[in-house]
Amino acid sequence: MTSGSASDGTPSGSEYDWYMRACDLLESGDSAASVILFQRLREVDSSPSVLEGLGRALFDAKRYEQAAKILGDLVEVSPDNDYAHFALGLSLWRLQRFILARDHLAMAFVMNPQRSEYGSALSQVKSTLRHRTEQGLPLEGPIARQGEL
Helix, strand or coil: CCCCECCCCCECCCHHHHHHHHHHHHHCCCHHHHHHHHHHHHCCCCCHHHHHHHHHHHHHCCCHHHHHHHHHHHHHHCCCCHHHHHHHHHHHHHCCCHHHHHHHHHHHHHHCCCCHHHHHHHHHHHHHHHHHHHCCCCCCCCCCCCCCC
């Protein structure tokens, strides 16, 4: 137990201690370790704060598909959480699912228009959609380079 965990791999301390350690790891830039701890915590606690932390950690670890799934779960249980919509929108944006990203970013912005990052992200996604429409490009997914099939 000198390593801070039980012999079965369970982190030491209470669930609150796990949560605080996972948040500290995330804030210090160790998203991979934070993901592991948040995933362990989610096995015993699927509260909105745990879902948000896990979603943030997955996003920071560039695991956008998994982040979108967790953040989608968060939006389902907390539809009035503007940050949940924003984070889900960012994940969908990274996955090039621009239409759904726009919708969640718009929801976040409507819910909390004072957050400048919400408006900025929404404007960028809308600009991408407008450009793709003007150019006759697909509204979702990557764009093939000239000469590629």
